[in-house]
Every structure is written in structure tokens, then in C-alpha cells.
Amino acid sequence: MSAPTTPQLAPPAPPRRRRPWVRLAVLGVIALVLAAIGLRGRLPAPGDVLDALGGAKYTWIALAVVLQVASIESFALQQRRLLNSLGARLTRGQVMAITLAGTALSISMPAGPAVSTAFTIREYQRGGATREASAASAIVSGLASIGGLALLYAGLALAVLARHPDGLLSWQPLLVVVAMAALTTALVVAGRRFARRPPPEPGLGPVAGNRVTRALQSLLRAAGDAWRAGAGLRAPDWVFALVYATVKWLADLFCLIAVAEALHLPVGVATMATVYLTVQIVRQVPLTPGGVGVVETALVAGLTTAGATAAGATAAVLVYRVLSCWALIPIGGIAAVILRRQREKAAG
Numbered sequence: 001m002s003a004p005t006t007p008q009l010a011p012p013a014p015p016r017r018r019r020p021w022v023r024l025a026v027l028g029v030i031a032l033v034l035a036a037i038g039l040r041g042r043l044p045a046p047g048d049v050l051d052a053l054g055g056a057k058y059t060w061i062a063l064a065v066v067l068q069v070a071s072i073e074s075f076a077l078q079q080r081r082l083l084n085s086l087g088a089r090l091t092r093g094q095v096m097a098i099t100l101a102g103t104a105l106s107i108s109m110p111a112g113p114a115v116s117t118a119f120t121i122r123e124y125q126r127g128g129a130t131r132e133a134s135a136a137s138a139i140v141s142g143l144a145s146i147g148g149l150a151l152l153y154a155g156l157a158l159a160v161l162a163r164h165p166d167g168l169l170s171w172q173p174l175l176v177v178v179a180m181a182a183l184t185t186a187l188v189v190a191g192r193r194f195a196r197r198p199p200p201e202p203g204l205g206p207v208a209g210n211r212v213t214r215a216l217q218s219l220l221r222a223a224g225d226a227w228r229a230g231a232g233l234r235a236p237d238w239v240f241a242l243v244y245a246t247v248k249w250l251a252d253l254f255c256l257i258a259v260a261e262a263l264h265l266p267v268g269v270a271t272m273a274t275v276y277l278t279v280q281i282v283r284q285v286p287l288t289p290g291g292v293g294v295v296e297t298a299l300v301a302g303l304t305t306a307g308a309t310a311a312g313a314t315a316a317v318l319v320y321r322v323l324s325c326w327a328l329i330p331i332g333g334i335a336a337v338i339l340r341r342q343r344e345k346a347a348g
Contacts, residue, residue, distance in 0.1 A: 049311050049314050049315050049318070051311065052263055052309075052311045052312045052314075052315035053263070053315045053319070055263070055264065056262045056263050056315075056319075057261070057262045057264075058262070059262075060258050060259070060261045060262030061258075061259065061262050061319065063258045064255045064256075064258035064259045064262065064319070064320070064323055065323060067251045067252070067254050067255040067258060068251070068252065068255045068323045068324055070247075070251040071247075071248050071249075071251035071252040071255065071324075072096075072099065072100070072103070072248075072328075073096070074244045074245075074247040074248040074251060075099055075141075075244065075245075075248045076092070076095050076096045076099040077244055078141060078144065078240070078241055078244030078245060078248070079095050079098075079099060079137060079141060080092060080095045081237065081240050081241070081244070082136075082137040082140055082141065082233070082237065082241060083095070083124065083129055083133060083134075083137050085233055085234070085237045086129070086130075086132075086133035086136055086137060086233070087129075087130070087133060088124065088127070088128055088129035088130070088133050088134075089128060090124065090127045090128065090129065094127050094339075096335075097335040097336075097338055097339050098120055098123045098124065098127075098335075098339065099120075100328065100331055100332040100335035101119065101123070101332045101333070101335045101336035101339060102116040102117075102119055102120040102123075102332070103116070103328050103332050104328055104329045104330075104331070104332020104333055104335075104336070105119055105332070106290065107289060107290025107291075107292075107325050107328065107329065108289055108290060108329050109289055110289055112289050112290060117138050120134070120138060121134040121135055121138055122134075123339065124137065126343065136233075140233065140237075140238070140241055141241065141245070144238075144241040144242050144244070144245040145245045145248075145249075147242050147245060147246075148242060148244075148245030148246035148247075148248065148249050149245075149249055149277070149280060151242070151246050152246060152249050152250060152253070152273075152277060153277050156270065156273050156274065156277060159270060249280075252324060253272075253273060253276050253277075255320065255323060255324060256272060256276055256299075256316075256320050256324075257269060257272050257273075259316050259319045259320045259323070260272055260303070260308075260316050262316075262319070263312050263315050263316045263319070264312065265303060265308040265312050265313065265316055266307050266308060267303060267306045267307060267308055271306045272306075274302075275299065275302035275303060275306060276299075278298075278302065279295055279298045279299055279302065282294065282295075282298055283295055290325050291325075292325070295321065295325075296317050296318075296321055299313075299317045299320070299321075300313045300314055300317050303316065303317070
């Protein structure tokens with residue numbers, strides 16, 4: 001008598017992989033909804049905006065695209081220079097993909113800058129950088145960004161003073177920038193002094209306490225290691241980081257100026273720069289992801305106050321924000337997918 005056959009069970013279904021395109025589409029819809037809510041009731045008739053867009057000079061729009069690419073490229077080059085100086089060797093393509101993906105996270109999610117920083121540090125580590133080098137690059141980049149914005153505002157103030165001695169910019173935003181520059185300088189000086197102190201020996205230090213206390217001690221130790229690594233950079237590295245940050249801001253400003261020229265806005269370069277820098281200071285308050293709604297409203301208000309029509313100002317702001325913000329969300333999502341597939345290919 002033959003033994004009873006054991007029924008064969010179907011193999012378990014492979015786990016469903018989450019589709020990055022779905023998340024990407026959700027982020028895009030969220031950004032559009034936030035923009036619609038922020039701009040509701042503040043825009044002219046859609047027909048007037050379309051008429052303004054129809055008369056645009058597309059050679060200037062093409063130049064605006066190139067300038068926005070240059071702005072992003074400057075940030076990526078800054079990151080690569082810092083990582084190389086800290087002993088990491090990431091390729092230009094890797095750094096650009098991480099920059100695009102991190103930017104998309106920063107401008108599309110609540111607490112975007114924090115999420116973007118954590119993502120960037122993790123991706124740098126996956127690319128071969130140490131945890132200290134990855135965190136140090138993020139810290140130095142943030143300080144350089146503040147310094148670059150302060151330099152841009154100082155340059156604009158000097159230009160206005162040279163042409164109109166009585167026409168100094170409003171002192172409130174200037175005071176904010178001076179405070180930002182002073183804080184950045186103080187942090188850099190303090191950091192370089194901190195770097196001269198010998199690091200604590202591994203395994204030493206308090207380990208008692210509950211889980212929260214130990215986690216806090218570990219976080220402070222990691223932050224100290226990162227700060228020591230960043231502050232130990234050579235002076236030329238700091239200079240290049242500041243130059244790249246300034247170029248990033250400057251290219252973004254000229255992108256807005258090119259869009260305004262394409263749409264025939266009767267606003268001078270100095271006035272455009274004043275509006276831009278004032279909005280950038282407002283943007284530092286993270287009221288919405290990427291400043292969606294807040295930045296658009298502030299730019300439209302500034303341009304119309306400077307003499308542009310509501311339709312022309314709105315059209316210019318929409319084109320500028322597509323280039324500098326909204327289009328980066330799907331592009332950054334594609335970059336994140338490419339990074340993941342590269343890791344899977346290398347692991348396989």
C-alpha cells in the first residue's frame with residue numbers, strides 16, 4: 001500500500017514591493033494642493049495669466065532653465081568637494097543624484113530639511129563616506145548656505161548705496177542677515193577651536209542612565225565627531241564651500257530675473273534682487289513644505305508692488321517656481337529610484 005501523498009502547497013507569494021512612482025505621485029499632488037490653498041484668492045483670472053505666458057520670450061525661459069541647472073550643480077559640486085576633502089570618494093553622478101533626491105524631500109515633506117538631511121547623510125554613507133564625514137558635510141553646507149545668502153545681501157546693499165546713497169535697503173531684513181552672518185562666523189570660529197581639542201577615547205564617557213539618556217549621549221558624541229571633522233577642514237575648503245553656496249544663490253536669483261525678462265516685467269535688476277532676498281529670508285520660516293504658497297504669495301506681492309501687473313507677476317512666479325521647486329519633485333524622485341536600483345544591482 002503506497003504512502004499517502006502530501007499535498008503540495010503553493011509557494012508563498014513574493015512580498016509586494018512598494019512602488020516609488022506611487023509615492024512620487026502622492027508627493028506631487030500634495031505640493032499642488034498646498035500651492036492651490038496658499039494662492040487661493042490671490043491670483044488674477046487664469047485667462048490673464050495665460051495671455052501673459054503666451055507672450056513670453058522663450059529664449060529667456062531657456063536661459064532660466066540653464067541657470068537653475070547651474071544652481072543645483074553648484075550645490076552638488078560643493079558637496080563633492082567637501083566629501084573629497086573629508087576622505088570620501090563619491091562620483092559626480094552619485095552626488096548629483098543624492099542632491100536631487102534630497103532636494104525633492106526637502107521641498108515636498110513636512111519637516112523637509114530634517115528629512116532631507118537624514119536621507120543625504122545615509123546615502124553618503126552608502127556611497128562609502130564615514131558617518132562623521134557625511135554629517136560634517138551637511139553641517140558645513142548649511143553654514144556656507146547662510147554665509148552665501150549674507151554675502152549676496154551685502155553685495156546688493158553696497159550696489160544700492162553706490163547708486164543711491166539715501167536708498168539703503170530696509171533695515172529689518174538687513175539686520176536679520178547681519179545676525180545670520182555673525183552667528184555663522186561665531187559657529188565656524190568656535191568649531192575650529194573645538195577641533196583642536198583631542199577627541200575622547202573610544203569606550204570612555206558616561207554610559208549610565210535610561211535609554212533616552214544613553215541615546216542622547218550617543219547623539220552628542222556623534223555630533224561632536226561630525227563637528228570636529230567639519231571644523232578640521234582646511235581654509236580653502238571653507239572658501240570653496242562659501243563660493244559654491246554664493247553661486248547657487250546667485251544662479252537662482254538670475255533664474256528669476258531671466259523669467260521676469262521673458263515676461264516683460266518692468267522691474268529693474270536691483271529691485272528684483274531686493275524682492276528675491278527678502279522672500280528668501282521669509283522662506284527660512286518653515287510654514288509649509290518648500291515654502292509652497294508662502295513663497296509664491298510673497299513674490300507676487302513684491303513684484304506687483306515694484307510695478308508689475310498682477311497677471312505678469314503671477315505668470316513669472318509660476319514659471320520660476322516650476323523651475324526651482326515643483327519640477328524638482330518628480331526629478332528628485334527619479335534620482336532616488338536610480339540610486340536604489342544601482343544599490344540593488346551592486347548587491348546582486
